[in-house]
Amino acid sequence: MKKRLPPGQTETKKWPILDLGLQPDIALKDWSLEVAGLVEKPVVWNWDDFQALEQVEIISDIHCVTTWSRYDNIWRGVAAGTILKAVNPLPKANFIVFHSHDGYTTNVPLNRFKDDDVLLAHTWQGEPIGREHGGPVRVVIPKLYFWKSAKWVRKITFNDIDVPGYWEVRGYHNDADPWREERYG
Numbered sequence: 257m258k259k260r261l262p263p264g265q266t267e268t269k270k271w272p273i274l275d276l277g278l279q280p281d282i283a284l285k286d287w288s289l290e291v292a293g294l295v296e297k298p299v300v301w302n303w304d305d306f307q308a309l310e311q312v313e314i315i316s317d318i319h320c321v322t323t324w325s326r327y328d329n330i331w332r333g334v335a336a337g338t339i340l341k342a343v344n345p346l347p348k349a350n351f352i353v354f355h356s357h358d359g360y361t362t363n364v365p366l367n368r369f370k371d372d373d374v375l376l377a378h379t380w381q382g383e384p385i386g387r388e389h390g391g392p393v394r395v396v397i398p399k400l401y402f403w404k405s406a407k408w409v410r411k412i413t414f415n416d417i418d419v420p421g422y423w424e425v426r427g428y429h430n431d432a433d434p435w436r437e438e439r440y441g
């Protein structure tokens with residue numbers, strides 16, 4: 257059986273807060289999500305549009321590169337698969353960049369976004385995700401270190417080339433697999 261705690265990690269029961277020192281305050285009436293780039297049907301969803309999409313609940317563990325892990329987070333939101341079905345990426349779209357309201361960006365291969373545990377979450381343990389943790393909506397990609405899970409996400413772009421994000425150009429590993437300890441470099 258696969259161990260639950262990746263190498264070099266320590267379990268924590270609390271949920272630490274990490275950001276660039278800026279926590280954008282986005283009212284639901286002002287919230288939108290744009291999905292653009294190499295897709296057949298680009299979209300901009302407002303809050304009601306987003307809530308009208310199929311909603312799922314997914315339980316997953318968080319692994320942060322700063323060595324904390326937090327088990328059994330109950331997320332609710334829209335699965336990556338639902339978004340992919342709506343926009344239909346073009347065959348040459350192999351990479352994704354998430355863009356956030358604080359200026360943060362992070363990149364993943366499309367194949368990582370396709371995992372069935374990936375979602376855009378608005379709820380954690382039955383409560384709306386707080387502003388400090390990236391609400392109204394944040395990305396959750398459980399199989400990668402948590403810096404790949406963009407808080408306050410406002411836009412997703414599909415690209416043919418891989419465009420490194422905020423931490424990726426500052427020495428973090430491009431791939432971020434906690435089981436391979438892809439932390440830096």
Ligand SMILES: Nc1nc2c(c(=O)[nH]1)N[C@H]1C(S)=C(S)[C@@H](COP(=O)(O)O)O[C@H]1N2
Pocket residue numbers: 271272273274275276320321356357358360388389390402403404405406407408409
């Ligand atoms: N928009 C945005 N998303 C972000 C960050 C950030 O600074 N801005 N930090 C990343 C990092 S390094 C981590 S560990 C997690 C922290 O999420 P949390 O504060 O909810 O624990 O968010 C990731 N997503």
Ligand SMILES: [Mo]
Pocket residue numbers: 274320321322402403
């Ligand atoms: Mo992190």
